[in-house]
Amino acid sequence: MNVPEMTEPEINVKPKLRVATTSLAGCFGCHMSFLDIDERLFDLLELVEFDRSPLTDIKHCGPCDIGIIEGGVCNAENVHVLREFRANCKILIAIGACAINGGLPAQRNHLPLSIVLEEVYHAQHGLVDGFIPNDPELPLPLDKVHPIHEVVQVDYFIPGCPPSGDAIWKVLTDLLAGREPELGHGLIHYD
Amino acid sequence: MNPDKQTFTLDGKTIPFCNGQTIIQAAMDAGEYIPHLCFNPEFKPHGSCKLCTVKADGRTTASCTQFAQDGMVVESNTKEINDERRVLLQMLFVEGNHFCPSCEKSGNCQLQATAYELNMMSPHFDQFFPDRPLDASHPEYFLDLNRCILCSLCVRASRDVDGKNVFALSGRGIKSHVIVNAQSGQLGDTDFAGDDKAAQVCPVGVILKKRVGFSVPIGKRSFDEQPISATPHPVVKEA
Ligand code: SF4
Ligand code: SF4
Ligand code: FES
DSSP states (O other), rough: OOOOOOOOOOOOOOOEEEEEEEESSSSSSHHHHHTTTHHHHHHHHHHHHSSSSTTTOOOOOOOOEEEESSSBBEHHHHHHHHHHHHEEEEEEEEESSSHHHOOOGGGGGTTTTHHHHIIIIIIIISSOOOOOOOOOOOOEEEEEEEEEEEEEEEEEEEEESOOOOOHHHHHHHHHHTTOOOOOOOTTTTOO | OOOOGEEEETTTTEEEEOOOOOOHHHHTTTTOOOSSSOTTTSOOOOOOSSEEEEEEETTEEETSBOOOOOOOEOOOSSSHHHHHHHHHHHHHHHOOOOGGGGTTTTOHHHHHHHEEEEETOOOOOOOOOOOOOEEESSSSEEGGGOOOOOHHHHHHHIIIIOOOEEEEESSSSGGEEEESSSTOOOGGSOOOOOOOOTTTOOOSSSSTTOTTTTSSSSSSSSSHHOOGOOOOOSOOOOO
């Protein structure tokens, strides 16, 4: 019997992992720090492609392998975005102090929200005829700012305010290589 | 039994000790690190934080209150114990308000450094966000009770070294808090002074000297340079 010669099709192109990032109640400092991985961004782009992110301007998160969240939740929209990320991302990473423990925005938590709004829109020096914005387009503020793990399950955390580019790079490369991420002395920082 | 030859093992290493030494004292003298917060070698142990928990001959005990015994087998740096220590740290973090980026003690803080040592990546639990006071009434020092971990070192230092009793722990359970010995409740109305021992012992960022905050740049602070495990007797730079 003549066995037909088999030729293996060459499959060496691994599908890229899809990564989404967003900033909730954060200052974009963590995203700036992400950009501090500098030219390693090119190496990263060999392995991943971006879904929703300030880098792509895609407005909604589709199915992704990794979601990276900067900032805690301070208003209703933050909660919706966070849930969309959790529903779509296999791995969810909290990046930075605000996502992890509420951070700077949570410093308002010991004050009643009404006092904060009064102070910002009414009482402060130089505000004439100030009023508290109530346009239905605006997301309603939550009475307290919360870290994201209080709302959804979070798989990994990169602490820091912001974490260094090196810390972010370490966690991402560990994950991409299938290792449990570990920071260690010098890279783990809460400030 | 030769009293000079008494030893126990700590994670397999032989540690010599003298009569009356606790496990942690002997370990520190031998240059070994056991995580701890309320223990300070200069003071009587308080045994409250339980960070120093070890297994001595299989029994869980606080190494800062447990006397060393000849032939004892002590386990400290194990996954099981470190997992429990991390949970204790996470509870301390959520119980107070620890916003490290704006804390003058950051980089020199034993709570933070111990959390780094034990790879605490998140507080895990829900934050309490308690409403705690800040006392800036003293001309040289302020008290930020948002960060108090109730270790009682200030109490012990003021009472046992300064002979002043400026600080005390008051209340029970989750309502426990540090109070100062003045009718007004304000530090400025006590005889607390900058050269008191109590001004130097707080392991976290509660008792802080005014006008020196952030004088040491990031990268040069105690625990930037080396992890807390490499400094068994923490020589903490002033915040
Ligand atoms: S006391 Fe320590 S852990 Fe708490 S905020 Fe300050 S540096 Fe962070
Ligand atoms: S103020 Fe500092 S030294 Fe005093 S009990 Fe609190 S944490 Fe300990
Ligand atoms: S250091 Fe031993 S209980 Fe706190």
